[in-house]
Amino acid sequence: MGFVQAAVGAIVVYFVTKAIYNLYFHPLSRYPGPLLWRLSQLPQLVVMLQGVLPFRIKELHDKYGDVIRVGPNELSFVDSRAWKDIYPRKDFLRPPQWGARPPGVEAHNLISAPLEIHSRFRKALAPAFSEKATQEYEPTVRKYIDKLLVRLDETLKPDGDGNEEGVADIFQWLNFTTFDIIGDLSWGRAFHCLDSTKEHPFIAVLLHFKVALIATVIKHFPALDALMPYITPASALNMLHNVIKTGQQRIQERKESVAEKKDVIAYLTQYNESCVPEARMTDEEIEQNTLTIIVAGSETLTTALTGAFHYLLMENEKLGILSEEIRSTFGSEEQITGAKLAGLPYLNAVLSEALRLCPPLPDSLRRRVPKGGATIAGHTLHEGVTVATACWSQLQSASHFSEPESFAPERWLHGGPSKTFPNHDAKAFYPFSLGPHGCLGQSLAWLEMRMILALLVWRYDFSLPLGSAGEKAANGWRAQKIYWTWEKAPLLVRIRRAT
Numbered sequence: 001m002g003f004v005q006a007a008v009g010a011i012v013v014y015f016v017t018k019a020i021y022n023l024y025f026h027p028l029s030r031y032p033g034p035l036l037w038r039l040s041q042l043p044q045l046v047v048m049l050q051g052v053l054p055f056r057i058k059e060l061h062d063k064y065g066d067v068i069r070v071g072p073n074e075l076s077f078v079d080s081r082a083w084k085d086i087y088p089r090k091d092f093l094r095p096p097q098w099g100a101r102p103p104g105v106e107a108h109n110l111i112s113a114p115l116e117i118h119s120r121f122r123k124a125l126a127p128a129f130s131e132k133a134t135q136e137y138e139p140t141v142r143k144y145i146d147k148l149l150v151r152l153d154e155t156l157k158p159d160g161d162g163n164e165e166g167v168a169d170i171f172q173w174l175n176f177t178t179f180d181i182i183g184d185l186s187w188g189r190a191f192h193c194l195d196s197t198k199e200h201p202f203i204a205v206l207l208h209f210k211v212a213l214i215a216t217v218i219k220h221f222p223a224l225d226a227l228m229p230y231i232t233p234a235s236a237l238n239m240l241h242n243v244i245k246t247g248q249q250r251i252q253e254r255k256e257s258v259a260e261k262k263d264v265i266a267y268l269t270q271y272n273e274s275c276v277p278e279a280r281m282t283d284e285e286i287e288q289n290t291l292t293i294i295v296a297g298s299e300t301l302t303t304a305l306t307g308a309f310h311y312l313l314m315e316n317e318k319l320g321i322l323s324e325e326i327r328s329t330f331g332s333e334e335q336i337t338g339a340k341l342a343g344l345p346y347l348n349a350v351l352s353e354a355l356r357l358c359p360p361l362p363d364s365l366r367r368r369v370p371k372g373g374a375t376i377a378g379h380t381l382h383e384g385v386t387v388a389t390a391c392w393s394q395l396q397s398a399s400h401f402s403e404p405e406s407f408a409p410e411r412w413l414h415g416g417p418s419k420t421f422p423n424h425d426a427k428a429f430y431p432f433s434l435g436p437h438g439c440l441g442q443s444l445a446w447l448e449m450r451m452i453l454a455l456l457v458w459r460y461d462f463s464l465p466l467g468s469a470g471e472k473a474a475n476g477w478r479a480q481k482i483y484w485t486w487e488k489a490p491l492l493v494r495i496r497r498a499t
């Protein structure tokens with residue numbers, strides 16, 4: 001037998017033995033799931049690259065039950081007890097394949113950091129994302145919403161009936177606004193999308209989730225991963241390094257300037273000056289983490305707000321209730337503040353429902369069971385198993401939420417189950433996750449969502465443009481692909497100044 005035949009034989013024996021082990025002897029062998037997914041991680045990764053993984057995982061939960069095996073060493077849960085069993089524990093880290101650093105970068109970011117570095121980062125960043133800091137950011141948030149309103153006013157033209165109206169892609173305008181806000185708060189300077197009415201070229205680079213997904217897939221195969229520096233196109237690396245370099249420059253300029261307002265850099269500088277040297281964040285760590293914050297704190301909000309518009313436009317009556325609540329609470333635009341909006345029941349219900357139907361992160365939140373093993377939703381598991389709550393499946397499950405596909409802000413008004421919505425499992429609703437790896441920017445997210453939606457609805461009457469384009473756009477939320485987050489289509493809206 002020649003060398004090649006022997007090598008092929010050895011490979012075949014290896015894979016057959018591994019398949020038999022995975023199917024019959026692996027500690028997770030008793031859990032149900034599709035045959036190929038139990039044999040290999042590949043089917044899950046392929047479905048992920050097709051942009052339909054959360055939808056497919058939901059189908060699998062519907063078929064196989066609440067706890068299923070979606071990889072040889074991975075379990076997916078729709079049982080809501082899994083949230084409290086997994087995420088409050090800081091030793092449940094993201095599996096390394098799911099949290100990478102950009103190529104060539106030494107410093108960690110919050111997503112890639114090992115336990116101790118992650119704790120140090122969270123401690124340093126906590127003051128910058130506290131309730132108090134969020135209140136201090138409100139004038140900055142308002143400044144960009146005011147710019148948005150000016151831009152939307154410019155789209156209005158006389159319609160012949162003595163009114164003014166316009167048509168705009170609200171998805172794009174929301175994206176400009178959220179990026180400008182987070183750019184200003186994190187790098188001391190907006191991306192000037194609202195001023196230039198153009199998407200800043202960096203945004204496309206930062207939102208290249210498909211490329212990030214490919215990198216994640218490659219990370220599952222160590223031999224391929226080792227080749228990454230050689231196979232990544234130089235043009236892609238150059239674009240990324242250009243963004244990183246600009247971030248460095250902006251942070252440097254921001255540090256050297258006299259800040260007129262509080263922002264993330266002001267808080268980090270204050271923290272670094274007050275703590276022992278080992279606890280500080282280095283310059284490179286600040287650069288990497290502000291980049292993470294820019295990505296995490298922009299397009300997530302665009303998704304939630306675009307989603308809210310999708311559904312409100314489809315359900316005029318609910319848009320009417322929201323407008324009435326906002327317009328009857330305030331006497332003028334100037335009176336609208338974050339603190340007052342926090343107390344508006346229907347506004348908050350609309351946003352919760354948007355987070356349920358259009359969750360900015362619909363994919364599973366994977367974690368690795370730490371040393372010593374753990375019990376998740378009553379299942380005792382050994383160290384090293386990947387576990388995750390299947391976010392989309394939970395939010396779309398009729399046993400957690402009655403009429404799960406309906407847009408029903410009313411379900412949130414009772415604080416629990418009601419006659420119309422008997423199934424309402426608040427323990428399955430963590431759109432920001434929880435615990436030490438949960439969303440850092442949750443307070444800021446609520447402030448921005450409330451302010452942007454309320455100020456838009458205060459000033460304008462929105463409807464779908466006449467003709468099929470508008471209806472098609474609003475109907476199609478679920479037809480969009482998911483590459484970690486939704487690949488959002490433009491959403492054309494008809495706008496009139498409210499009378």
Ligand code: HEM
Pocket residue numbers: 110111122182292293296297298300301304355359360361365366430431432433436437438439440441442444445
């Ligand atoms: C509606 C808007 C938002 C939603 C639904 C959301 C949701 C989430 C979720 C589910 C996670 C956990 C991800 C995981 O476990 O892998 C997360 C993490 C994170 N979010 Fe948000 N987020 C939003 C807005 C924001 C904003 C405005 C910021 C910052 C300005 C932000 C910053 C972060 C950061 C830095 C992390 C990583 C935290 C860590 O690993 O320690 N997010 N977010």
